Amino acid sequence: MQKRLLTFLSLGLFVLLPCFAFADSFEQLRKDAANIITVQARFVQKKQMKILSKPLISEGRFFYAAPDSFRWEYFKPLRTIVISSKGEAKRYIMSDGKMAEDKSGGVQAMRIVLNEVVNWMSGKFDRNPSFKASLKEGTNTLITLIPEGQNMAGMIEKIEISVAKKSMAIKSVKIIEGENAATIIDFSDVEINKAINDSVFQDVE
Amino acid sequence: MKGIRLLILTALLLASCQTLPAINSILPQAGSKDSVCPSPFLKESYRLVHAVEVRMAGDTGGAIIGITVADPATRFVSCAIMTAEGMVLFEAEATPLLKVIRALPPFDSKNFAENMINDIKLIFFAPEGNIRTKGTLPDGANICRWQEKSGAWIDVIARLPEGIEINRYSAYGSWQRRIKLIPIAENVYQRIELMAKETFNYSLIMTLIEAEPIEGDLKTEKTKDSEE
Numbered sequence: 001m002q003k004r005l006l007t008f009l010s011l012g013l014f015v016l017l018p019c020f021a022f023a024d025s026f027e028q029l030r031k032d033a034a035n036i037i038t039v040q041a042r043f044v045q046k047k048q049m050k051i052l053s054k055p056l057i058s059e060g061r062f063f064y065a066a067p068d069s070f071r072w073e074y075f076k077p078l079r080t081i082v083i084s085s086k087g088e089a090k091r092y093i094m095s096d097g098k099m100a101e102d103k104s105g106g107v108q109a110m111r112i113v114l115n116e117v118v119n120w121m122s123g124k125f126d127r128n129p130s131f132k133a134s135l136k137e138g139t140n141t142l143i144t145l146i147p148e149g150q151n152m153a154g155m156i157e158k159i160e161i162s163v164a165k166k167s168m169a170i171k172s173v174k175i176i177e178g179e180n181a182a183t184i185i186d187f188s189d190v191e192i193n194k195a196i197n198d199s200v201f202q203d204v205e
Numbered sequence: 206m207k208g209i210r211l212l213i214l215t216a217l218l219l220a221s222c223q224t225l226p227a228i229n230s231i232l233p234q235a236g237s238k239d240s241v242c243p244s245p246f247l248k249e250s251y252r253l254v255h256a257v258e259v260r261m262a263g264d265t266g267g268a269i270i271g272i273t274v275a276d277p278a279t280r281f282v283s284c285a286i287m288t289a290e291g292m293v294l295f296e297a298e299a300t301p302l303l304k305v306i307r308a309l310p311p312f313d314s315k316n317f318a319e320n321m322i323n324d325i326k327l328i329f330f331a332p333e334g335n336i337r338t339k340g341t342l343p344d345g346a347n348i349c350r351w352q353e354k355s356g357a358w359i360d361v362i363a364r365l366p367e368g369i370e371i372n373r374y375s376a377y378g379s380w381q382r383r384i385k386l387i388p389i390a391e392n393v394y395q396r397i398e399l400m401a402k403e404t405f406n407y408s409l410i411m412t413l414i415e416a417e418p419i420e421g422d423l424k425t426e427k428t429k430d431s432e433e
C-alpha cells in the first residue's frame with residue numbers, strides 16, 4: 001500500500017514540474033525540463049468525493065531545486081510537510097502544536113518513489129511503463145496519463161495536466177480516481193529559476 | 206532503571222485490568238433516558254470532517270483526514286479516511302449492514318471496518334439499550350451507565366471542566382474504549398480523543414475541520430443514488 005500511496009502522492013505532487021516549459025513533444029519536454037533549476041508555487045487542492053457535499057479545500061506551497069530537492073507543504077486543513085534532500089526523504093505532521101516526524105513507515109518507501117520523481121523532473125513522462133502518456137495542444141497544453149497494468153487499478157483512472165501555453169506555467173493537475181472521486185490541484189504564483197534557500201529543504205518550520 | 210520498568214509494567218497491568226468503576230447510585234433502577242444523563246450525541250444528521258492524529262505507544266504514528274456522515278435517527282453511518290494528499294484509503298457505510306466501498310492495506314481487514322463503524326457510533330450516537338444506573342463517581346462526576354443488547358456496558362460521564370467521557374466495557378466489564386470530548390469550542394466535537402485497547406493499543410486525536418447539518422433524509426438520498 002505504501003508504494004501505491006506514494007506513487008499516487010508523487011504523481012499528484014510532482015508530475016507537473018517538467019511542464020513549466022511548453023513543448024510540442026515529449027522529447028521537447030525533456031529538453032525544456034533540463035533548463036529548470038528551481039520551481040516554487042502555491043497551490044489549492046480540491047478533493048471531490050461522493051461523501052462530501054462540497055470539495056474539501058487544502059492549501060499549500062511547494063519548492064523544487066534540481067537535481068532532487070523537494071518540499072511539498074500543506075498549510076491547512078492538515079499541516080504536513082514532505083521534504084526530500086540529498087536522497088533522504090522525511091514527512092512531518094503537526095502534533096501538539098509542533099511538527100513531528102511521521103513514523104508510520106511510508107518514508108522508507110518514499111525513497112523508492114522519489115527516485116521515480118527524478119524521472120518526472122527530467123520530463124520523462126512517456127518513459128514510465130506504468131502510464132500511457134499523450135499530449136494534446138489547444139488553448140492550453142494537455143498531458144494525459146492513463147495507468148497501464150493492474151498496479152493502479154481501482155486507484156487512478158486518469159491524470160490530466162494542464163499547462164498554459166503563453167506563460168509556460170502549469171495551471172492544474174486533475175487526478176481522476178473514479179466516477180465519484182477526483183483530486184484537482186490548481187497552481188498560482190509560479191516562479192521558475194528563482195533562488196531558494198537551502199534551509200527550505202532542511203528545516204520544517 | 207529497574208524501578209522505572211517496574212513502574213511502567215505496573216501501569217500497563219493496571220490499564221489492561223480497568224473495569225467498571227463503582228457508582229454512588231442515586232437512581233439505581235433508572236429506566237428512563239431523562240435529561241440528567243450527559244448527552245453529547247448528535248440530534249440530527251451531520252457531516253463532520255476531522256484531522257486525525259494516530260498515536261501508538263505514545264509516538265505520533267501518522268496523520269489522516271476522517272470524514273463522517275451520521276444520522277442518529279436511522280443510525281446510518283458513512284465514513285472515509287484519506288491522506289492530506291487526497292488519496293482515499295478507506296471508505297465504508299453501515300445501513301446498518303456494513304458495506305466496504307474501498308479499503309487499501311492495512312485498512313482492508315473486516316475487523317478494521319467493524320471497529321471503525323462501532324467507534325463512530327460510540328462517539329456520535331446515544332447508546333442503544335437501557336440505562337442501568339445513574340449517579341456520581343467518587344470524584345463527583347455525573348455518570349449514566351448503559352447496557353447494550355450485546356451485553357456491553359457504556360458509561361457516559363460529565364466531568365467539568367474537563368468535558369465528557371464515554372467508556373465502553375465488554376459484557377464482562379473489561380475496558381475497551383475511552384472517548385474524551387474536550388470542550389475547547391462551541392462544537393462538542395471540536396477535539397475528540399479516542400483510546401483503544403486492542404492487540405496493539407492506539408489512540409486517535411481528532412480535530413474538527415468542518416461540520417455541517419445535513420438537510421433531508423439520508424436514506425432517501427441513498428436510495429436515489431442506488432437507483433442511479
